[in-house]
Amino acid sequence: MKKFIEEFKSFALRGNVMDMAVGVIIGGAFSGIVTSLTDNFINPILNFLTGHAKYNAQDIAGFASAFVSAVINFLIMALILFCLMKGINKFLSFGQKKEEPAAPATKVCPFCKSEIAVDAVRCPHCTSELSE
Incomplete structure (x- = not known):
């Protein structure tokens, strides 16, 4: 029941x-x-x-x-x-948890402003080394 x-x-x-x-x-x-x-x-x-x-x-x-x-x-x-x-x-909505936004999968290259993967150490577009 x-x-x-x-x-x-x-x-x-x-x-x-x-x-x-x-x-x-x-x-x-x-x-x-x-x-x-x-x-x-x-x-x-x-x-x-x-x-x-x-x-x-x-x-x-x-x-x-x-x-x-x-x-x-x-x-x-x-x-x-x-x-x-x-x-x-x-x-x-009392029992529901709020969904947290997913971590971003991309970032912007500080040199050429292209979108690249978060874990990239070198930009595939301008070949600059990324220190982040």
């Missing part, structure tokens, strides 16, 4: 699954913006142009505030997801 839980944990917290989950949540939040844009701007404009409705300044302000509210809701959702993913990534 312990191995099953470990396998499930590694599957669920794998990058592709987490990316897909974030994409679905952001997509759902973005659909609120699209719905608000349609309900509060496009439909009233079409109704006004076809003569089915008459709008005053209060109606237009209400439409604009509803759209701004949907955009703010989306931004709040995105911020919460960002903080959540940042926390999950930090939690997952």
Whole structure:
């Protein structure tokens, strides 16, 4: 049972699954913006142009505030997801050691500025003797 839980944990917290989950949540939040844009701007404009409705300044302000509210809701959702993913990534990195950079395999010749092997005692390009 312990191995099953470990396998499930590694599957669920794998990058592709987490990316897909974030994409679905952001997509759902973005659909609120699209719905608000349609309900509060496009439909009233079409109704006004076809003569089915008459709008005053209060109606237009209400439409604009509803759209701004949907955009703010989306931004709040995105911020919460960002903080959540940042926390999950930090939690997952607790047990991992930081990789140290590999030692360089080449160096620069001080005379001709060509790239040479680290352990070279003579530059193959300018044949200068290296004291390092």
